[in-house]
Amino acid sequence: MIGERCEDGGNTNFYTNKHEYVMAIYEDLQGKQYDVEPMHVDWRIGVYACVKNEKNEILVVVPHWHDNYEFPGGGVEVKENIREGLLREVKEETGYDINVSLQPFYVGENWFHYVHTDKYFHSLKIIYIAHLVTEERDILPILGGEIKRVEWLPFGELTEQNFSKYHYPALSIIDNKYNS
Numbered sequence: 001m002i003g004e005r006c007e008d009g010g011n012t013n014f015y016t017n018k019h020e021y022v023m024a025i026y027e028d029l030q031g032k033q034y035d036v037e038p039m040h041v042d043w044r045i046g047v048y049a050c051v052k053n054e055k056n057e058i059l060v061v062v063p064h065w066h067d068n069y070e071f072p073g074g075g076v077e078v079k080e081n082i083r084e085g086l087l088r089e090v091k092e093e094t095g096y097d098i099n100v101s102l103q104p105f106y107v108g109e110n111w112f113h114y115v116h117t118d119k120y121f122h123s124l125k126i127i128y129i130a131h132l133v134t135e136e137r138d139i140l141p142i143l144g145g146e147i148k149r150v151e152w153l154p155f156g157e158l159t160e161q162n163f164s165k166y167h168y169p170a171l172s173i174i175d176n177k178y179n180s
Contacts, residue, residue, distance in 0.1 A: 026120045028113040036120045041111075044123040047086040048073030048167065049098055049130035050105070050174055057152040058174075060163075061093050064148050065116060070164035071127060072150075086128060094150045095140070097133040104128050106170035127170045 026034045026041075048071035051059035060069040072093040076085030083100060090098050106127040113120050155175065160168055 026111045026113045028115050034113050034120065041120045041122050044121040045076045045082065046074060046123050046125050047076055047082055047089065048125065048127045049086060049090050049100065050127055051098060051130045051132060053152060057154055058158065059094060060151055060153055061147045062149040063146050068162055068164050069153065069158060070167050082126065092145060093147045095137040098130040099133055101129040106173055108169055110166050125166060
């Protein structure tokens with residue numbers, strides 16, 4: 001029997017009266033919801049970089065599966081540590097090499113359904129401040145990959161309507177850090 005209902009990270013999770021996790025509602029980027037049992041869910045650590053240039057612009061990407069901007073980054077592979085995963089993901093998605101801060105500035109959690117693989121993920125999102133090693137860019141890693149566009153945008157052009165809902169909560173922290 002389901003007991004209390006808890007709201008967490010924009011997704012409703014269900015617990016028994018003994019607080020044992022029995023069901024969660026996962027949402028895809030179009031807002032469609034799916035009831036999923038834990039045995040059908042993969043755990044994912046995602047790492048992302050907020051890279052700012054001298055013009056006060058933020059490096060963003062637009063992946064093939066939606067039209068919103070997001071920070072470059074992605075899932076950490078089992079064989080790598082978090083920092084290695086971030087450096088690899090940013091290089092693959094943007095062609096840039098970066099230096100990363102020692103500590104993340106944002107850690108969030110969400111549950112999502114990735115329609116292209118029909119997989120459900122419980123994801124930890126870790127976002128770091130980063131800087132370019134050099135402005136030179138190796139375009140080879142991004143050709144034919146997951147990314148349709150790489151852009152530098154002024155912070156003020158990133159809004160709740162055009163930025164990934166999974167990364168948007170970090171923007172207020174960036175706004176306070178960079179623009180106060």
